[in-house]
Structure formats: C-alpha cells, structure tokens
Amino acid sequence: MPSRENSNRRVVIAALPDDRLEVSNYAMEAAAVPDPESGQVLCRTLAITIGAGQRAGLQGSASYAGAPESGRVMGGSGIARVEASTDSRFAVGDVVRAPTGWQDYSTPSADELLAVDPSADPGELLGALGTNGLTAYFGLMDLGRPTEGETVVVSAAAGSVGHLVGQMAAIKGATVVGIAGSDEKCALLVDELGFDRAINRKVDDFRAAFRAATPDRIDVYFDNVGGPILESALFRMNTHGRIVCCGAASQYDTSSPGPGPRGIPGLLVNNRVRMEGFLVFDYESSYEEARAELAGWVGEGRLKPLVTDYDGLEAAPQAFVDLLAGTTVGTTVVRVA
C-alpha cells in the first residue's frame, strides 16, 4: 500500500450562505483517514470539479441534491486513486471517477466508481468527458436536437457546460450564439471555440444586442441561467422552438430568487415552444456511448475543453466563489494531489 497521510483534510459547510456565497461559509478540518468497510474502496482524491449547480444544493430542499446542513463535508465529484479496496473490481493504484467530496480521502461504495485511464488529464476527465460534457451532450442532442442551419443560443456560454454545448451545436451545423458575462469571454468563444456570435450580457441594451445577434430568431435555447435572459429568449423563439432547461445560475447565489419569466404560458402556446428540464443522471445507461463520441471529437480537435485550475484542496471555497462570480471559464477543477 502506498504511503498515506495520517489525516484526512476536509472542507465542511461552516454556515449556510444567507445571500452570496463567501469563503467563510466553509471551514477546513482534519479527521482520521477512514477505513473502508465491506464493499467500500478507500480513495485518495486527485482532483475535484465544482459546478454552479452545487450552489442550488445549499439553498435547501428545493434541489435534487437534498437538504444541506452545516458541518457536513461538501459533496462533489472527482478523480481519485485507489489506496485500499474490499472489492475485486478495483485494485490499489487504479484511477477512478468517484463521489469524493471536498476531502483528501473518501470511502465510496465500489458500485459508485468507474475506472478511467490513469494517464488521462483529470481536467479533461472531469470536463468534456465528465458530467459537464455528458450534460451538454444529452441536453443538446436529446432535448434540443438542433439541425443544420438552425440557430442555437446558449447562456453561460463560457461556463462548464455552455462552452461544450456551443461547440457541439456547431458540429451539428447550427449557427451558434453565446451569451457570456464579459467581453473577454465573448472573444474567447468566437476566436477560440468557433461560436458564430457572442453577446456580453452586461451591455447597456442587452435586448437590442440579443435581437441583432439572432436575426433568424432562435430554434434551440440551451438555458443555464434562468431569470431575465430566459425571459428574453422566450420572446425570440421560433415556431416549434425548444428550450433546454439545464440550470438556473442566475437564481443560485442569492436568498431571493426573482419572479418567473413573463410570457409563460402565452408565448409557449402561440409559438408552440417546448421547454424541458433534465438531469444528466437519467441518461446513465448511455454514458459509455456518449463518452466515446465526446472523446472522438476531442481527439479530432473539434471539441476544445476549457479548464480553470485551482491548486490545493484549501482553494476549493475560493474556486466556488469565483465560479459563481463568473471569473472562471470552462470546467473549474481543484487539483488536490
């Protein structure tokens, strides 16, 4: 067995956020490295990823992740190295996808683990080939279903899911318009990732800019934000348009979510628009097939994964704050070991 630290550093929820998340909502603590029980595997966390949707998990019972509580280790997905195993499917030294949480060591059930190529980059495993990539893939392909020449708009377009959605829509031959939070992000989308157009949501007259960027209106709107941008998109949908409801980032980092979008249900009726929410977990039986296609696109250079790296477990709270403030791009990864 490889050498192991004596202590398991963990990031716990110190206090649920009242409004915007702050680093002080978390605390570092140390505990004993756990021993795996029967059926469990001791995992050494190598890297974790953080997604905006995890902020919803701190709002209480409204989220699919269940009610949060102070003192609990912050949950999350990561890449880990097996350090001890009670299950014949995993051996010491294997590298796995695991529900590590924000801690050095965890003891998930072997059923929750998936072996990965130990030479692969954790940023890619957690981004384009991880939950972000799968979320983009199934949301766009199963619900959005863009066809050649249609206009696809994606919000939080430089974000963990959005930057992949736009590139996949381009692969399908759609005209792709991204909405992002800064001119720098917009330039990145158009110059590096092949988006046709990008709009800074903070410009003075967003609606006018949005209209100008969608001259043929919108066939598929992939919504990562909810709120006023969702409302603007509703008013630009083409007949038989599809709105893929993936997230509501505009509503996460606050104690007072805004009102619902105007125009519902009237605009849905008049324009025969479909609006559908999804969670990637429902597609688990198709993950393998999707990952193969995603890996193919990455290998061909048609899908360029963006990653923002943080170094050290102790940086995780700051990474989460930055992510919610919109200062990261692509998949946010914290390198733990």
Added chain:
Amino acid sequence: MPSRENSNRRVVIAALPDDRLEVSNYAMEAAAVPDPESGQVLCRTLAITIGAGQRAGLQGSASYAGAPESGRVMGGSGIARVEASTDSRFAVGDVVRAPTGWQDYSTPSADELLAVDPSADPGELLGALGTNGLTAYFGLMDLGRPTEGETVVVSAAAGSVGHLVGQMAAIKGATVVGIAGSDEKCALLVDELGFDRAINRKVDDFRAAFRAATPDRIDVYFDNVGGPILESALFRMNTHGRIVCCGAASQYDTSSPGPGPRGIPGLLVNNRVRMEGFLVFDYESSYEEARAELAGWVGEGRLKPLVTDYDGLEAAPQAFVDLLAGTTVGTTVVRVA
C-alpha cells in the same frame, strides 16, 4: 335558391377593451348580403361558437390570430348552410363548418369549408367534434400522453376544452382532477362527467385543497389558465411530468397580465418536467382520424359534450362576456338561425 334576407347583420368590434370585456365593446350593424366571388361560397350562419382564447385576439399582436382593430367583424367559427356556390364541391343546401365570423352571411373560400352531416346538432359539431374536441384530443394524446393510473389535472375543467380533456383522460385510465370556478361546476364534473375529484379554485386555501386532491402529485397538467394555478401545479409535478400549455384564460380578460410563474426553470430541471405549448391547427392532417375516434366515444356515451346555448346573433357579445366571467359550461354556442 332559398329565400334570403336583404341584410347581413354583423357584430363588429366597436372599441377594443381596456380591461374586462363588456358588451359595449361590440356594435351590431347591417350591411348588404355579399355576393360570392369566384372560388367563394355564400354561407348562411346557423350557429357560432365562442372560445376564451378569442379574448387574447383582442389584446393585440401577441396572439396567433393577428392584431385586432375596431370596425372589424368579430371572427369565429361556425356551422353554416350554403346559399350560393361557385365551387363544384359545395351545393346549395349543404351544411358546412366555416369561418363565419359573427354575422348572418359570409363568403369564405371553398377551401376553408368542410361538409358535415346536416342532421347533426351544431352544438356537438362545434364542441366535441369541433375545435374544442380536437384541441382536447391532440393536447392530451400527443403532448400529455397519460397512462393508466397516472394523475391528470385539468384547469378550467368545466370549460369548452377542459370538460372534454378530463373525460378523455378517464377513458385512458387516468385519475382525473378538475379545477373549476364554482361548487356547482365541481359537482357537475364529478357527478355527471366522471371526474374523480374537483376543486373550486375560489376556496379560501386553494393550495391545501389542491394538495389534498392530488395525493400522488401530478403526472399531466393540462393548463387552460396560466397564472397562479399553473404555478401551483408546477410545484406538484411528479418526475417526468408533462404540462400541456393550451391556454392562459387567467391572462386574457385584463390589460395587465400577471408575472410569470415562480419556479421556472428550477422546478422543470429538478423534476425533469416538460412544458409544451401547442395550437390545434398544426394537427390538421390528422383531424379526420381524430373526429372518428371522438364520434365513437360520444356515440358510446363515454364522452359527454356539454353545451351552453345562446339564442340569436345579438346575444353573442353577452355570451362572450359570460364565458370570460366563468358563468358558462362546456362549449358556448350562439344559435344564429
């Protein structure tokens, strides 16, 4: 040619409503009976039907029916008798479905007409076998897709579309819950039409009554009203539930539509709910097949059409006001001749 009055009485829009529709928003006028031009058919209106959605057509450009204007004859569908024809498909004396508008005589294009059984009751032709029945049918069967044992909730359940939706859901083996605007309507739904439960939306604690009436939550919500009832339903949807957006009656008879429903998009995501708007006209190629199935259910007594009759063209404005105030049930029909 049968004898014909010399004058065509017409109900025109006198002034667009500022807020709630009033009878004074309309005026009766008399014009010459029109002569059919080439391709047209002179139709004598026998009966017209009025739907709540027509109120949206008076709100301006937001509706699929196009912008309204003062002085225009009020549009609408009816049953008519052919009095003169320039098209070989229709002969004098034939009875047809026609876009008659609110007037004694009209000259639609022959392409807009559909022959019907002259012995059939206009109330049934305009209700269960008309646009209301087709709307209920395609919305429920194509978008709602209830299966045996699921819970289907329909709002405006005693209304033109709603009373048919609930009965069709029962035919499909669903548990059916109606929401209506009075105790009398609720009793009618349960006692006469086979709804499992019905709730008066005007009770003091609607949300508690709604929860009690949907112990297994909601699989299909057929929405005819929008507004606060749509919001309540959103919070009661089961995983993978479907919301069929058919109408927004709560938003029609006002100059100040309310805010959008809270919980969008968060609830759609967490519960993987699909919300879809539709217009029956998109299903035109399947009307014949649907009418055959609807007629079969009516014949077997499994689908009981409700009709509220008004007598005389001059009663049409009052019928519309009553419909919007919720004092009619089923299909609202004005017998013109």
